[in-house]
Amino acid sequence: MALNSPADRVPSHGSDLFGTTYAIDFVAVGERRSTGPRDWRTLFGSEPPERFRAFGRPILAPVAGRVVAVHDGETDHEARRSILTLLPYLLTQGSRAAQGPPAIAGNHVVIAAGEDGPFVLVAHLRRGTVRAQVGHDVAAGETLAECGNSGNSTQPHVHVQATDSMHWDTTRGLPIAFADRAGEPWMPRTREVFETAYPSTARSADR
Numbered sequence: 793m794a795l796n797s798p799a800d801r802v803p804s805h806g807s808d809l810f811g812t813t814y815a816i817d818f819v820a821v822g823e824r825r826s827t828g829p830r831d832w833r834t835l836f837g838s839e840p841p842e843r844f845r846a847f848g849r850p851i852l853a854p855v856a857g858r859v860v861a862v863h864d865g866e867t868d869h870e871a872r873r874s875i876l877t878l879l880p881y882l883l884t885q886g887s888r889a890a891q892g893p894p895a896i897a898g899n900h901v902v903i904a905a906g907e908d909g910p911f912v913l914v915a916h917l918r919r920g921t922v923r924a925q926v927g928h929d930v931a932a933g934e935t936l937a938e939c940g941n942s943g944n945s946t947q948p949h950v951h952v953q954a955t956d957s958m959h960w961d962t963t964r965g966l967p968i969a970f971a972d973r974a975g976e977p978w979m980p981r982t983r984e985v986f987e988t989a990y991p992s993t994a995r996s997a998d999r
Contacts, residue, residue: 793821794980795949798967810893811913811955813965819949820846820939821985827947828871838870838877841941846948848918849939853903853930854952854970855912861902861958863894864922866942873947881946888944893960897951898943901936902958910966911958915951916943 795817798804803813819827828844841847847868872878888895897915901924904911918940924930941948955963969977980986 793819793825793827793983793985795819795982797980797982797984799979799981803965808965809889810896810960811963811965812953814967815951815953815965816968816979817949817951818846819947820844820849825983825985834873836874836876838872838874839947841868841871841948844871844941844948846939846950847941848921850935851914851917851937851939851950853901853924853932853934853936854914855903855905856930856932857903857905857912859901859924859926859928859930860904860911861900862922862924862926863897863901864899864917864919866894866898866919868919868941868948869945871941871947878946885944894943896944898945899937899940900943903930905954909956910954911956911963912952912954912968915953916940916945916949918942 796804797816798814804815805812821827822845833839872881897913899917899919899922900913900915901922902911902913914936918938919942921938924936939948939950954966954968956966957963969979972978
């Protein structure tokens with residue numbers, strides 16, 4: 793399911809900071825759009841990331857290019873769906889932003905789609921699962937890592953954005969689109985649910 797989609801508002805995450813203007817988030821859902829089982833912890837406390845459908849799922853490269861940045865080692869922290877845990881967490885977002893990109897993106901990979909960009913960031917990856925290596929070329933559809941809950945994340949999901957540079961203090965976010973089955977540009981709206989078909993060969997991922 794898509795969340796914080798630029799199809800609904802720009803800037804999609806409420807800010808242009810760190811080039812997030814056109815960023816989009818994805819969570820894995822099951823029946824009734826549930827991201828994971830619900831019990832008393834969902835209402836009153838934090839939850840281990842392993843409870844969520846997205847956690848540990850393979851994350852594929854959304855574009856072909858050269859890996860120009862990799863960051864791993866950030867903790868996959870407890871998830872928060874309860875308003876009792878969300879509110880205190882939201883109050884600390886400013887301090888995380890002040891710590892820079894690793895505190896926001898968590899474990900992440902940046903792919904340069906061309907020699908001078910654009911630069912595609914895939915963020916909130918699971919600690920210790922990042923396969924990508926700086927300087928290596930990747931094909932669209934190649935596994936980069938597993939979905940995690942690192943960085944500024946309230947539950948396991950993947951964050952994707954494109955920028956015109958890797959100077960995170962000044963970079964500009966760039967509009968992005970995915971390809972549907974017909975190869976046409978497509979951007980899911982917030983809370984739109986869709987199925988993803990993993991490609992049998994390392995090419996573009998279908999809708």
